[in-house]
Amino acid sequence: SVGLMNVVGCWFGGMPSCHGAGGLAGQYKFGARSGCAVILLGVGKLALGLFAGQAMDTIIRVYPKPVLGILLLFAGCELASVGLRAMQNAGDKLLPCVVTAGAYIGTKNMALGVVAGLVVALAAEAQERHQASKKGEA
Numbered sequence: 001s002v003g004l005m006n007v008v009g010c011w012f013g014g015m016p017s018c019h020g021a022g023g024l025a026g027q028y029k030f031g032a033r034s035g036c037a038v039i040l041l042g043v044g045k046l047a048l049g050l051f052a053g054q055a056m057d058t059i060i061r062v063y064p065k066p067v068l069g070i071l072l073l074f075a076g077c078e079l080a081s082v083g084l085r086a087m088q089n090a091g092d093k094l095l096p097c098v099v100t101a102g103a104y105i106g107t108k109n110m111a112l113g114v115v116a117g118l119v120v121a122l123a124a125e126a127q128e129r130h131q132a133s134k135k136g137e138a
Contacts (some may be wrong), residue, residue: 026075039109041098 002018018024027037048056087094099120104113 004108020076022072022079025078026071029074029078095124 006014006017008014024038027041032038032041090097096117100113100117102113103116104110107113
């Protein structure tokens with residue numbers, strides 16, 4: 001489960017994530033800046049579900065899909081901008097990420113992608129330590 005992944009991953013420097021990351025990014029993009037926004041959204045959804053459940057079912061079915069697509073586009077752009085900023089600050093630390101993604105996409109095997117990325121990360125770290133020890137000797 002994603003919750004278990006977050007609980008375990010945080011001890012290894014993992015970034016918390018969830019199935020709703022796109023929704024949160026969209027809310028942020030459209031102005032939500034505090035936890036109160038999420039609470040208000042939840043209360044609004046509960047009220048709509050309790051008092052207009054049947055009508056909402058019909059509205060959701062006829063709601064224009066292109067509008068949802070535009071909202072998804074804005075949420076995706078917000079998530080991509082965060083990734084872009086992280087990449088700009090990553091420098092040479094980006095190689096393990098690229099190898100992980102490439103191995104996963106190339107093999108369709110997530111475990112193989114993770115192992116490949118870990119091998120590259122460990123090799124890069126070993127190379128840095130070796131170079132640092134050479135500087136110390138000189």
